[in-house]
Amino acid sequence: MLASRMIGASMLIGVALLSLPAFAQTAPPAPDSDNSKPASDPAFDAAKAAAVAMGADAFASIQQDLIWTGDLNTLPSGEMGKRSYDAIRAFQKRIGVNDTGIFTPQQRDVLAQHAAKFTAAFGFDTLTEHGITIGYPAKVTTERSEGRNGPHLSTPKAAKNQATVDILNLPTAKESFEALFARLKTENPKRKVTYSLLRPDFFVVSGTNEGMTFYIRFIKTDTESRGFVLGWDPALSPRFDRVAIAMASSLKLAGAGDQSVPSKAQPAPAPEPPKPVGPPVPLAAGAPMTPKTGIGAFVSSQGDILTYASVIAGCETVTLQGGGKAKVIGGDPNNDIALVRGALPAGAQPLAWRLPALGENEAVSLLSGAAPVATTVSALAGANSDTRRVMLAAGSAGTLIDKDGALAGLPAADGSPSALKGLFVTAFLRANGATAPSQGGDPTKASVTLTCTP
Numbered sequence: 001m002l003a004s005r006m007i008g009a010s011m012l013i014g015v016a017l018l019s020l021p022a023f024a025q026t027a028p029p030a031p032d033s034d035n036s037k038p039a040s041d042p043a044f045d046a047a048k049a050a051a052v053a054m055g056a057d058a059f060a061s062i063q064q065d066l067i068w069t070g071d072l073n074t075l076p077s078g079e080m081g082k083r084s085y086d087a088i089r090a091f092q093k094r095i096g097v098n099d100t101g102i103f104t105p106q107q108r109d110v111l112a113q114h115a116a117k118f119t120a121a122f123g124f125d126t127l128t129e130h131g132i133t134i135g136y137p138a139k140v141t142t143e144r145s146e147g148r149n150g151p152h153l154s155t156p157k158a159a160k161n162q163a164t165v166d167i168l169n170l171p172t173a174k175e176s177f178e179a180l181f182a183r184l185k186t187e188n189p190k191r192k193v194t195y196s197l198l199r200p201d202f203f204v205v206s207g208t209n210e211g212m213t214f215y216i217r218f219i220k221t222d223t224e225s226r227g228f229v230l231g232w233d234p235a236l237s238p239r240f241d242r243v244a245i246a247m248a249s250s251l252k253l254a255g256a257g258d259q260s261v262p263s264k265a266q267p268a269p270a271p272e273p274p275k276p277v278g279p280p281v282p283l284a285a286g287a288p289m290t291p292k293t294g295i296g297a298f299v300s301s302q303g304d305i306l307t308y309a310s311v312i313a314g315c316e317t318v319t320l321q322g323g324g325k326a327k328v329i330g331g332d333p334n335n336d337i338a339l340v341r342g343a344l345p346a347g348a349q350p351l352a353w354r355l356p357a358l359g360e361n362e363a364v365s366l367l368s369g370a371a372p373v374a375t376t377v378s379a380l381a382g383a384n385s386d387t388r389r390v391m392l393a394a395g396s397a398g399t400l401i402d403k404d405g406a407l408a409g410l411p412a413a414d415g416s417p418s419a420l421k422g423l424f425v426t427a428f429l430r431a432n433g434a435t436a437p438s439q440g441g442d443p444t445k446a447s448v449t450l451t452c453t454p
Contacts, residue, residue: 046423047101051080053431065115130169135250281331283314314454349441354406368398
């Protein structure tokens with residue numbers, strides 16, 4: 001049986017440890033890294049900006065779901081790297097949409113639905129045992145027995161394809177963390193290690209043992225090595241491979257003595273400073289307290305308006321043409337972009353959001369008033385090779401739209417012939433709670449004038 005071949009009655013104590021069973025079919029998970037960023041790729045830069053805008057937790061959730069769909073073979077980091085970018089595009093291609101590397105809200109929902117099918121199939125659940133909290137395939141490993149150093153979970157003995165989970169807590173007084181790693185990565189004629197990694201606070205060993213696949217991950221504490229061993233019949237791959245990554249990403253210390261190395265006493269964290277009160281975008285020092293009027297465009301059915309940070313600086317609310325009020329939601333002075341939210345007035349129609357990046361020499365228009373002004377994209381990077389922007393044949397404050405009337409960027413407020421790319425604009429909008437309309441309307445009915453009185 002797999003349990004006896006891989007674990008043995010003595011668990012990880014003694015020579016039986018060497019028969020422990022990690023990835024034979026796929027590469028082991030490794031932290032995603034921006035070091036793998038492709039050179040001079042504006043689409044990747046836009047996708048990375050979108051990931052940053054949504055926040056690390058939200059993007060890590062996307063990465064976790066991509067693990068379950070089999071598109072990502074790395075631990076969730078909350079950061080966009082080349083592997084995550086490629087995984088998103090692969091999923092987008094599979095569901096038949098443009099592979100931009102940025103999920104629309106609808107695509108994010110589809111991803112969650114696909115991932116949920118796999119978590120349900122394995123009954124992925126969480127338990128806390130012997131100082132760790134971990135997710136595991138509860139629907140597969142339904143039988144439990146107790147070992148000297150932790151519980152052993154396994155499929156029923158009559159099952160055709162076996163899988164096991166061992167949760168282990170080993171005193172470092174008997175065997176140091178580093179010695180345990182060295183022993184676990186030892187090979188013999190029947191046991192091959194395909195991957196091993198030692199870090200100060202964790203290690204990973206994976207490979208095959210007597211034809212079975214295994215994955216081992218341990219965390220170091222002051223007094224113990226805590227972790228798990230997952231073993232499975234290769235016939236369960238490749239679907240089961242993703243369970244190993246999901247378990248690795250869920251592993252964390254639990255209970256007393258959880259502090260990982262180094263575990264020196266830390267001073268109590270300083271209390272968080274009070275959240276600032278006042279306008280989301282403050283006036284620059286020395287700026288005059290005079291009213292400013294600028295242009296914006298409705299970009300959602302909820303009354304969200306895209307405009308400039310330089311226009312709304314110093315204001316918590318602005319006045320729209322016709323006398324309506326809108327609340328300033330947020331702004332980014334570095335990119336001179338802002339979002340205000342009011343009520344969509346009768347007759348106004350929001351712009352659709354363009355997904356693909358603009359191409360060089362593509363026809364676009366500047367929405368600066370009642371009638372769009374035609375221009376073209378003259379270069380795919382702004383001044384000084386600024387990949388956030390495109391250069392235009394002509395410039396004007398307002399909104400950049402494509403030939404279909406969809407939002408494609410934010411022109412420079414000073415009228416210079418450049419525009420913040422649409423992928424950065426929509427990432428900012430999503431980060432501030434705006435959602436794309438189900439369909440766009442007449443772009444000539446999207447423009448709105450607004451006044452900020454600091």
